[in-house]
Amino acid sequence: MRFLTTAAIACGAIVLCLLEAGDHVQAQKEQKPCYRANARVGARVYRAPDADYDPVLGYSRSSGPINGAPAVDANGIALPVKCVAVTRGSQGTGTTPKFYCSPTGSGDSVVYKVKPQFKGSSPEKRNGEIYGEFLSSRFSKAMGFFADDEWVADVTCPDCEKVLNKPFQGAKFDPFQPAAGIEIGIGQGLEIDCKADTEYAELGDTLSKLDEVASASEKDNVHAEIDAFKLWLAFIDHGDTKKDNHKFACLSHHDNGDERVCDEPIFYVSDMGSTFGFSTASEKKARLDTWKKKDPLRVESGRCYANAKDAGDAQVSEEGRKLLAGNLQRLLDAEASDQTITRVFAASRNAERDQPAAAWTAEFKRKAMMIINAKCSR
Numbered sequence: 620m621r622f623l624t625t626a627a628i629a630c631g632a633i634v635l636c637l638l639e640a641g642d643h644v645q646a647q648k649e650q651k652p653c654y655r656a657n658a659r660v661g662a663r664v665y666r667a668p669d670a671d672y673d674p675v676l677g678y679s680r681s682s683g684p685i686n687g688a689p690a691v692d693a694n695g696i697a698l699p700v701k702c703v704a705v706t707r708g709s710q711g712t713g714t715t716p717k718f719y720c721s722p723t724g725s726g727d728s729v730v731y732k733v734k735p736q737f738k739g740s741s742p743e744k745r746n747g748e749i750y751g752e753f754l755s756s757r758f759s760k761a762m763g764f765f766a767d768d769e770w771v772a773d774v775t776c777p778d779c780e781k782v783l784n785k786p787f788q789g790a791k792f793d794p795f796q797p798a799a800g801i802e803i804g805i806g807q808g809l810e811i812d813c814k815a816d817t818e819y820a821e822l823g824d825t826l827s828k829l830d831e832v833a834s835a836s837e838k839d840n841v842h843a844e845i846d847a848f849k850l851w852l853a854f855i856d857h858g859d860t861k862k863d864n865h866k867f868a869c870l871s872h873h874d875n876g877d878e879r880v881c882d883e884p885i886f887y888v889s890d891m892g893s894t895f896g897f898s899t900a901s902e903k904k905a906r907l908d909t910w911k912k913k914d915p916l917r918v919e920s921g922r923c924y925a926n927a928k929d930a931g932d933a934q935v936s937e938e939g940r941k942l943l944a945g946n947l948q949r950l951l952d953a954e955a956s957d958q959t960i961t962r963v964f965a966a967s968r969n970a971e972r973d974q975p976a977a978a979w980t981a982e983f984k985r986k987a988m989m990i991i992n993a994k995c996s997r
Contacts, residue, residue: 652879653813659867660832662884665763665844668946674757675962677768687722687729689770689801695966697772700801704778705730715748715892715901716785720776733774734800734892738902739790742972747904748892749800750969754905755855755891757963762851762946765868765887767804771968774799798968800892806868809884822865823931829886839938846925846939853915853927854943854986857888858897860929864890897928907974911982916940916990923995937995947987954980 669679675695678684684691690698702720707730716737721730734752738744749771756769773795780792808815826845833841866889869881896909903909916935917924923940924933953959960983964976 651813652874652877654809654811654869654872654879654881656811658809658811658869658879658881659884659886661834662829662867662886663841663844664765664826664829664848664886665942666765666885668761668763672760673959674761674950675959675966677757677760677770685768685803687731687803688768689722689772691770691966694962696968697770697801697966699773699775700731702731702733702774702776702779704776704782706782714785715746716783716787718776718779718782718784720774720779720782729803732802732804733776733779733796734802735774735787735792735796736799737785737787737790740793740797744790744902745798745972746800746901747896747898747906747972748901749798750967750973751855751894751896751905752800752802752890752892753967754963754969755857755888755894757966758855758950759851759888759891761950762847762943764848764851765805765885766891767802767889770801771798771966772801773797774801798971804868804889805887806870806885807872809867809869809881821862822860822929825865825886827931843936843938843942846935847943849925849927849930849933850915850935850939850943850990852888852930853913853925854990855891855894856897856910856913856915857891857894858928859890859893864888905969905973907979907982914989915986916993918993918995921994921996923993935995940990940993940995944991944993948991951984951987951991954984960984 669681671680672678673680676691677688677695689700692698701723703723705719705721707719715734717732717734719730719732734746734749736745738746753769753771756766759766775795777794779794783792826849830842830845866887868885868887870883870885872879872881874880893904896904896906898904898906898909913926915926917926923935925935927933950960954961961976961980964979970976
């Protein structure tokens, strides 16, 4: 009897092993192809902006808004949004509360990352990161740099308190959040070997590496693009340079067996809330008086240096300066013709808690002319 029991156990173990082996084979078949370590080689920080990109509306007129974008009026002001809570495996990091939700009626096909006014909705307590992210996204895309899509909208989400990643500070959660930040991320993250990044490289180290590994035919172009990027980060006063704010993404790919090949890898700043006047306090970010105090560029003995935080070698080539200057001039020309810059500042709704859009435009012009009029030795 004991022999039969042992045999039965052995048989059961064999069957179980066979089942597990079958499950493993099936899992291997179902597993998506993975990016390999070399997928990030050739990543760029710049692509010439679409000629018809409208930073007021947040999209190129020829292609229209991205899927799931909140509706905006003719002045780029986002219309009110109603959504339902979405639970994510990772609810996000950072010091400010956020939640994920899906706009009502869209199912789960579109998910917004929302930054609410977590210290209170009165103007003096509003979260400046919301406005900084919007402005940095719209203007970065006009300059040819990659960014997540951002909007500022009144958001109503009755059940979103349950998915907050952090509690509010000194205020109660309200289902109605005025002038909240809405984000839809760019591209697909470059997860090497199907593992999400837990360590991101330092900003300066990554930019140096991208410059170093550029192909011989693209070496000069990549160097100029990276210098222009550094100068742009100084222009917007990007201050929150912790590692996980800087990411690789893939805009297009194809599969080759069990390997996923990225056809267009990019490197970008994924969190640009601490801009247009850096401060460690959320309600003091994106303040004009602070932004005015910082010049993006300094010139010493004919050499130009970008005042960007933690961006590595600060010297900027003439080619990099010219690249950024050309795109800045296009934006200044658009301001002269239809007040594009002023309308972007107005669409940010930052004037609800800071200075008027026209005052911001005046400082934008001053900084732009500083870069346009400079001359840099190699």
